[in-house]
Amino acid sequence: MFPTEHFLYLGALLFSSGLIVVIVKKNMIMVLLGIELMLNASNLNLVAFNQLHPGSVAGQMFALFVIIVAVCEAAVGLAIIIQVYRYYQTSVPDEVSELNG
Amino acid sequence: MIASYVFYLFEAVAAISAISLIFIRNVFYGALLLIICLLALAGIFVLAFAEFIAVTQILVYAGGILVVILFGIMLTTKISGKPLVVEHNNKFSATLTGVTFFALLIYALSKESFINTPSVASQENFNNLQLIGIGLMSDFVLPFEIAGVLLLIALVGASVVASSVKSKNT
Amino acid sequence: MEDIQSYEATYFTTCLVAAVALPLISFFLSFAISEKYSWIVSFSAPFLLLLSTVAAGFVFYAVWNHEPVNIQWHWFTCAGYTFTAGVLLNNIAALMLLLVTFISFIVHSYSTAYMAGDPDFRQYFAMLGFFTFSMLGIVVVDNLLLIFIFWELVGFSSYMLIGHWREKPEAAEAAKRAFLINRAGDIGFLIGLMILWANTGSFNLTDIDSLSGYSSWMTAASLCVFCGVMGKSAQFPLFSWLPDAMEGPTPVSALIHAATMVAAGIFLLARVYSLFTPPALDVVIIIGTLTALAGALSALVQFDLKKILAYSTISQLGLMVVAIGAGAPQAAMLHLFTHAFFKACLFLGAGSVIHSLHQAQHQSNTALDVQDIRNLGGLQKKLPFTFIIFLLSGAALAGVPLFTGFLSKDAILNSLMAWKGSDLSWRWLIFASAFLVSFITVLYTFRLIWSVFKGEEKVTASLSIEEPPVAMRVPMAILAATSCWLFVSWNPFDFSGWIYNGLTSVKHFHFTFIALVSAAWIVVALIVAYRIRERSFKSAVLLNGFYLDRVYRWLIESPAFQLALFTNKVDKKWIDGVLHTSAYLQLIAAHVTGWFDRVLVDGAVDGAAGLTKGIGSFARSFQSGKIQLYIFWAVFTIIIFIIWTLL
Numbered sequence: 001m002f003p004t005e006h007f008l009y010l011g012a013l014l015f016s017s018g019l020i021v022v023i024v025k026k027n028m029i030m031v032l033l034g035i036e037l038m039l040n041a042s043n044l045n046l047v048a049f050n051q052l053h054p055g056s057v058a059g060q061m062f063a064l065f066v067i068i069v070a071v072c073e074a075a076v077g078l079a080i081i082i083q084v085y086r087y088y089q090t091s092v093p094d095e096v097s098e099l100n101g
Numbered sequence: 102m103i104a105s106y107v108f109y110l111f112e113a114v115a116a117i118s119a120i121s122l123i124f125i126r127n128v129f130y131g132a133l134l135l136i137i138c139l140l141a142l143a144g145i146f147v148l149a150f151a152e153f154i155a156v157t158q159i160l161v162y163a164g165g166i167l168v169v170i171l172f173g174i175m176l177t178t179k180i181s182g183k184p185l186v187v188e189h190n191n192k193f194s195a196t197l198t199g200v201t202f203f204a205l206l207i208y209a210l211s212k213e214s215f216i217n218t219p220s221v222a223s224q225e226n227f228n229n230l231q232l233i234g235i236g237l238m239s240d241f242v243l244p245f246e247i248a249g250v251l252l253l254i255a256l257v258g259a260s261v262v263a264s265s266v267k268s269k270n271t
Numbered sequence: 272m273e274d275i276q277s278y279e280a281t282y283f284t285t286c287l288v289a290a291v292a293l294p295l296i297s298f299f300l301s302f303a304i305s306e307k308y309s310w311i312v313s314f315s316a317p318f319l320l321l322l323s324t325v326a327a328g329f330v331f332y333a334v335w336n337h338e339p340v341n342i343q344w345h346w347f348t349c350a351g352y353t354f355t356a357g358v359l360l361n362n363i364a365a366l367m368l369l370l371v372t373f374i375s376f377i378v379h380s381y382s383t384a385y386m387a388g389d390p391d392f393r394q395y396f397a398m399l400g401f402f403t404f405s406m407l408g409i410v411v412v413d414n415l416l417l418i419f420i421f422w423e424l425v426g427f428s429s430y431m432l433i434g435h436w437r438e439k440p441e442a443a444e445a446a447k448r449a450f451l452i453n454r455a456g457d458i459g460f461l462i463g464l465m466i467l468w469a470n471t472g473s474f475n476l477t478d479i480d481s482l483s484g485y486s487s488w489m490t491a492a493s494l495c496v497f498c499g500v501m502g503k504s505a506q507f508p509l510f511s512w513l514p515d516a517m518e519g520p521t522p523v524s525a526l527i528h529a530a531t532m533v534a535a536g537i538f539l540l541a542r543v544y545s546l547f548t549p550p551a552l553d554v555v556i557i558i559g560t561l562t563a564l565a566g567a568l569s570a571l572v573q574f575d576l577k578k579i580l581a582y583s584t585i586s587q588l589g590l591m592v593v594a595i596g597a598g599a600p601q602a603a604m605l606h607l608f609t610h611a612f613f614k615a616c617l618f619l620g621a622g623s624v625i626h627s628l629h630q631a632q633h634q635s636n637t638a639l640d641v642q643d644i645r646n647l648g649g650l651q652k653k654l655p656f657t658f659i660i661f662l663l664s665g666a667a668l669a670g671v672p673l674f675t676g677f678l679s680k681d682a683i684l685n686s687l688m689a690w691k692g693s694d695l696s697w698r699w700l701i702f703a704s705a706f707l708v709s710f711i712t713v714l715y716t717f718r719l720i721w722s723v724f725k726g727e728e729k730v731t732a733s734l735s736i737e738e739p740p741v742a743m744r745v746p747m748a749i750l751a752a753t754s755c756w757l758f759v760s761w762n763p764f765d766f767s768g769w770i771y772n773g774l775t776s777v778k779h780f781h782f783t784f785i786a787l788v789s790a791a792w793i794v795v796a797l798i799v800a801y802r803i804r805e806r807s808f809k810s811a812v813l814l815n816g817f818y819l820d821r822v823y824r825w826l827i828e829s830p831a832f833q834l835a836l837f838t839n840k841v842d843k844k845w846i847d848g849v850l851h852t853s854a855y856l857q858l859i860a861a862h863v864t865g866w867f868d869r870v871l872v873d874g875a876v877d878g879a880a881g882l883t884k885g886i887g888s889f890a891r892s893f894q895s896g897k898i899q900l901y902i903f904w905a906v907f908t909i910i911i912f913i914i915w916t917l918l
Contacts, residue, residue, distance in 0.1 A: 033135050
């Protein structure tokens with residue numbers, strides 16, 4: 001009912017913002033937040049395109065599964081962050097750079 | 102009419118909260134901003150005839166993940182009483198990349214035109230939820246089951262990874 | 272060699288070889304005998320020379336008035352030219368052979384007594400033998416190259432003999448000067464040889480004898496050869512060495528500077544006479560006249576006994592050269608022959624005076640210069656034998672009739688008479704000066720004998736002077752006997768006796784009235800000499816030999832010294848400067864290359880390594896371990912990919 005471009009433009013904005021957040025922030029939790037924002041932007045895109053196909057729920061299914069996977073990934077990611085924090089005593093990603101060359 | 106205003110309102114909230122997430126330095130405030138953004142997104146989902154996704158979003162995302170993230174924030178800060186404020190780095194390159202990416206997407210999208218057919222969901226008898234339920238058990242049963250297994254694995258894995266029990270090897 | 276049969280040929284060859292080689296054996300023997308047995312030398316050396324004289328006598332007998340003996344051997348080839356060595360014995364050579372060996376024998380016997388007690392006794396006799404050998408070499412060989420070799424050997428032996436008492440600086444100086452002036456003349460000799468070779472391709476005397484005609488190269492060659500003669504026979508201006516050579520022992524002066532070495536030049540002129548052209552002969556006669564006059568005038572003012580005799584020798588040599596120039600080499604050879612005997616006798620007599628006075632000095636421990644005639648006088652009573660010797664040979668020198676000197680001078684005057692021609696020209700001047708020279712000869716001879724033997728004794732009155740030993744008196748007596756006219760010809764007024772007729776006659780002339788005129792001239796001169804016997808002549812120029820030594824020093828020594836200093840400076844400043852500069856340049860070049868190597872070459876290598884390191888570091892910087900940068904670069908690449916596909 002609403003023009004699809006709105007959804008898509010908003011999705012693009014959210015995705016770019018999430019990208020910027022991921023690169024800019026000096027805290028691993030903030031990076032995680034950025035990643036969640038990007039995932040939500042892709043969800044929005046999926047739902048928007050689902051509008052264009054009446055009678056099909058594939059888009060919504062896809063979005064559902066994206067949410068589930070995001071949950072798993074956030075859980076494991078947080079576990080890792082906590083473990084890294086315990087070891088390195090820091091939550092700044094730049095300081096965890098032992099794998100450098 | 103009112104729907105379009107509501108739509109634009111939700112859109113604005115989502116956009117503003119996303120953009121302000123870039124500039125927020127307080128991690129806690131950032132997480133809260135993300136909750137706002139997610140809730141606004143849920144509203145947009147509703148207006149896009151995807152009620153199930155909207156509710157799932159609120160329940161799982163905003164109520165589950167973000168709460169867990171808040172717990173994570175609390176666990177990864179030193180107890181000092183001061184709010185957790187973070188710096189920014191790579192500002193120039195991030196801005197450049199983000200703006201360029203956004204411009205590219207806008208450009209690509211502007212080239213396309215989307216035919217807006219009236220959605221079947223605007224009919225009276227359209228039952229979206231029933232379709233989703235039937236679909237989960239018939240067309241999408243495999244990804245559904247796998248998603249269940251995945252959740253199990255993630256649960257176990259997260260517990261193991263985050264445990265503080267020292268093993269004999271380390 | 273056709274007339275001599277094989278037995279006689281062998282006998283002849285043996286005598287020739289013995290005559291020439293025995294003095295050389297005496298030389299080696301005298302050096303080989305050790306110090307302990309040095310008394311042997313005083314017997315061996317004269318004996319060997321006696322054998323040599325006898326052999327020379329046999330050779331003379333075989334060659335005189337027979338065919339000349341000319342034997343040649345192949346010597347060496349060089350660049351296609353063949354050089355031969357050989358002997359040419361004609362009348363002149365045979366005469367000289369006998370003369371040289373005989374006088375050398377006389378001097379050897381005399382020296383056994385004169386040089387007794389001298390520390391370098393053996394070396395003296397060795398060098399006398401070597402000198403005789405070299406002189407005989409000049410006499411017998413048949414080509415100019417060999418003559419030149421023996422010429423130089425004679426010069427060397429005279430150097431050794433003059434400088435016999437080498438601790439005396441004057442003797443060493445005199446020996447050096449004699450040798451150098453000889454060498455200066457020999458430069459001309461060598462150039463003459465070169466001109467001769469370039470034009471005829473041969474040095475042989477027989478080839479020179481067959482020269483005919485008159486060309487400019489012959490004039491040049493003959494004048495250059497005459498340069499050598501000027502040096503050896505003490506002609507003007509190369510005569511200043513002869514008075515200085517009196518520093519040597521007196522027997523040496525008798526042998527070398529009276530009889531033989533100085534006569535070698537005259538002998539050479541007679542041998543190569545065919546080379547001389549009329550213009551060359553004019554030059555020769557002018558120089559001869561100058562020498563004769565210079566020598567005679569200098570002899571008049573000298574005070575040293577031996578120097579008077581030296582200048583007298585110069586004057587007589589000038590007369591011989593005049594005879595050559597007048598076209599009469601046989602007259603010159605006759606005068607050479609007679610002069611050898613009476614001059615040697617005079618020198619030996621002077622030696623006996625000096626020897627006796629030295630002996631007397633040693634016994635009474637007084638110091639006086641025995642050679643200065645102002646210190647001598649009235650020695651007739653104490654040295655009667657020596658006085659008679661001096662009288663006889665002095666008369667021969669002065670040209671008193673009935674003596675040999677008169678005959679040989681007569682021959683020279685006759686040749687001049689024929690040469691001057693009947694027209695009045697400069698030649699009459701030469702003729703007149705020859706008479707003047709014979710006049711002055713009488714004067715200085717009279718002065719010499721009078722001041723030494725007559726008058727009152729001055730400083731020597733207190734000394735007890737004795738006659739010299741027998742070994743010295745017998746040789747003098749033999750030589751004095753040869754001053755008698757019978758030695759040369761039967762007729763005391765005719766010089767064409769056996770010697771003159773035996774020598775090669777180019778022209779034959781005889782003016783009898785010359786003999787009478789010169790006899791009268793001599794008597795006049797004797798009267799004048801007696802009148803002025805108490806007067807003494809003084810002249811600084813004549814006394815110092817016309818200051819020729821100073822002229823040489825100014826002309827040659829100083830410029831040569833300046834040149835040496837200049838070249839030394841050039842060498843030090845420029846050549847060493849060039850060397851130093853090149854060394855510095857090399858050093859600079861080394862530094863530059865070092866800099867080049869260090870900065871550029873090593874820099875290039877280091878640069879390459881640094882570039883690699885930089886690139887590596889740059890590439891490495893992408894792997895910083897920072898997750899957000901990884902994400903950034905990934906997105907960056909994706910953007911580029913999108914742009915590329917989209918646009």
